Structures are given as C-alpha cells and as structure tokens.
Amino acid sequence: MLKHIVSILLALGIILCAISLPAIQQLSEEEVKSAYLYNFAKFIKWPEKAFRDDHDPFVIGVYGKSGLDEYLVSLTKKKIRERAVEIRTIASVADAEGCQLLYVAAGAERDGERLLQALSGSAIVTVSDAESFVNQGGVIQFVPIRGRLRFIINLYQANHVGLKIDAQLLALAIEVVEEKP
Numbered sequence: 001m002l003k004h005i006v007s008i009l010l011a012l013g014i015i016l017c018a019i020s021l022p023a024i025q026q027l028s029e030e031e032v033k034s035a036y037l038y039n040f041a042k043f044i045k046w047p048e049k050a051f052r053d054d055h056d057p058f059v060i061g062v063y064g065k066s067g068l069d070e071y072l073v074s075l076t077k078k079k080i081r082e083r084a085v086e087i088r089t090i091a092s093v094a095d096a097e098g099c100q101l102l103y104v105a106a107g108a109e110r111d112g113e114r115l116l117q118a119l120s121g122s123a124i125v126t127v128s129d130a131e132s133f134v135n136q137g138g139v140i141q142f143v144p145i146r147g148r149l150r151f152i153i154n155l156y157q158a159n160h161v162g163l164k165i166d167a168q169l170l171a172l173a174i175e176v177v178e179e180k181p
Helices: 002-018 029-042 069-077 106-118 155-160 166-173
Strands: 058-063 082-089 101-104 125-128 140-145 148-154 175-177
Touching: 002 058, 029 069, 029 101, 029 125, 029 140, 029 148, 058 148, 069 082, 101 106, 101 148, 106 125, 106 175, 148 155, 155 175
Parallel strands: 058 082, 058 101, 101 125, 125 140, 148 175
Antiparallel strands: 140 148
C-alpha cells in the first residue's frame, strides 16, 4: 500500500512540477492537461451523493472546444477510485449532471460562467484554464508559469459542495483560495 502511494505521488510530482511544456516537445499541452485531470481525481474525495451506486462510472465531462477529447479517451481504459472512467461531451447544464469532473475550455468562458452558476451546489470538480475561473466559482484553474502548467485551487468552493481535496494536492497548488472570492 505504501509503495503504491509513493509511486502515485512520484508520478503526480513529475507531471505537476517537472513538466516544462516548451522543453518537452513530445507532450502536448492537451496531454499534460489530460494527465492532470486524471491525477486530480485520484486526490479528491466526492460525497456519496455524487454517485447513484457503487457501479456508477467516474464521469469526466468536457464543455467547449478543448482538443482534450482524443487524450481523455485513453483514460477510459483506466479506473479512478475503483470505478470505470467515462468521457462525455457537455453541451448544457443538464448534460453535466452525473459528472464528477468537468473541464470547461477557455474559449467557452462566457457560457462557462452560466454553467458554473447553475452547478454551484453540485459536487463537481470544475477545471479550466480560463482567466479568473476560480474567482467565478470554479474549483481548479490551470495557470501557465514560465513554460510550466500549474494550478490554483478554490478550496472554499470545493468544501462548499462537499469535496475533500487531499493535502498533498493542495501542497502542489501555486495558490489555495480558502475564502469566498
């Protein structure tokens, strides 16, 4: 068990801290984001109400044009918290119901704002690289810093909807928002 935890942390650390997007040309930004999404899910606990039963899949939704779809499909061969992974394209608030993690493409931020408002009480980890995403109620915002993809966590919003984010993931964030933005 300890070896498994150490290997997960090592992989997460490598992905989250050591990847320089321009320096590692074989990995696209979309591949890195896809890896982030998968690893975020491993370090966040959802309330029981987020799943109908023990057989429900772990659903990752994508709202807007992101280029992530082809990389996220590979996650359907994996499991997250003992659940099969399902990828969905989200076109409306109704489509987002049943998602545990929702990526909102940066180009969709205007509609994304309405989506965030509609989902504000749902136990969904919302992630985007849109500017000020966490200030609008998103849970995780990607931020490029010196050629590296980093992230900000809105712990206030996560706690508000019953999500529990592991301290190890919080420690890797460049900023943790603990009060209502």
